[in-house]
Amino acid sequence: MHIAITGNIGAGKTTLTTMLAKHYGWEAQFEDVEHNPYLEDFYADMSKWSFALQIYFLGSRFRQVKEIRESGKNIIQDRTIYEDAHIFAENLNDMGLLSERDFNNYSSVFNLMKSFVSAPDLLIYLKSDVPNLVKKIYKRGRDYEASISIEYLSKLNQKYEKWIESYKDGKLLVIEVDDLDFVERPEDFGYILERIEAELHGLF
Numbered sequence: 579m580h581i582a583i584t585g586n587i588g589a590g591k592t593t594l595t596t597m598l599a600k601h602y603g604w605e606a607q608f609e610d611v612e613h614n615p616y617l618e619d620f621y622a623d624m625s626k627w628s629f630a631l632q633i634y635f636l637g638s639r640f641r642q643v644k645e646i647r648e649s650g651k652n653i654i655q656d657r658t659i660y661e662d663a664h665i666f667a668e669n670l671n672d673m674g675l676l677s678e679r680d681f682n683n684y685s686s687v688f689n690l691m692k693s694f695v696s697a698p699d700l701l702i703y704l705k706s707d708v709p710n711l712v713k714k715i716y717k718r719g720r721d722y723e724a725s726i727s728i729e730y731l732s733k734l735n736q737k738y739e740k741w742i743e744s745y746k747d748g749k750l751l752v753i754e755v756d757d758l759d760f761v762e763r764p765e766d767f768g769y770i771l772e773r774i775e776a777e778l779h780g781l782f
């Protein structure tokens with residue numbers, strides 16, 4: 579079984595992925611953030627580094643896709659390859675931070691890869707408003723993310739809403755997380771487990 583958690587920066591994907599992997603004994607797949615050679619430079623100068631960062635994330639995410647196909651294990655994945663292309667790359671292009679030429683180049687590679695990508699058995703969207711994202715990014719305290727603007731987060735949120743509305747590739751669960759504290763409140767984590775189990779009825 580393949581479950582993926584999707585959502586904007588700071589929505590709680592990594593935290594929930596870790597908690598679910600522990601709870602169900604699933605294998606977790608995380609984003610390549612700690613050892614990412616471009617992320618810090620990207621936030622310092624988005625226009626200069628956007629293409630390099632997108633190619634890096636695309637390669638790293640495709641490696642995960644390959645592992646998921648080959649492993650046969652129950653896997654929970656922190657963010658999907660779809661988000662790189664349909665949310666981040668598109669948004670950078672819209673904002674004039676990724677040129678038309680680079681975006682077309684990127685998209686043609688993504689479209690080739692897409693045929694090897696299977697949708698997850700369940701996609702869990704952590705829906706959050708921008709003030710909550712800002713609070714959570716601040717709480718996490720990565721220095722280089724201090725430059726993330728409200729405008730950037732809002733545009734990403736709009737892209738997420740549009741993409742989720744049109745998502746028809748598999749089962750989808752939308753969880754509004756603004757009022758949930760699944761770290762400190764066991765009842766909030768319990769609520770998420772109930773929602774997941776209701777969706778996966780029959781697959782468990």
Ligand SMILES: Nc1ncnc2c1ncn2[C@@H]1O[C@H](COP(=O)(O)OP(=O)(O)O)[C@@H](O)[C@H]1O
Nearest residue numbers: 587588589590591592593714718758759760761
């Ligand atoms: N619903 C939540 N309840 C409690 N803490 C949360 C919640 N969502 C996020 N956090 C906290 O906010 C910060 C960012 O969460 P993280 O899981 O890294 O988000 P993401 O992976 O989506 O960027 C972390 O410190 C995390 O513990």
Ligand SMILES: Nc1ncnc2c1ncn2[C@H]1C[C@H](O)[C@@H](COP(=O)(O)O)O1
Nearest residue numbers: 586587588609611632635662666667723
């Ligand atoms: N494809 C991407 N383009 C730009 N930035 C990205 C992409 N994928 C992830 N990121 C950034 C956003 C955050 O700063 C870190 C980690 O993501 P998070 O949502 O906090 O788990 O990488």
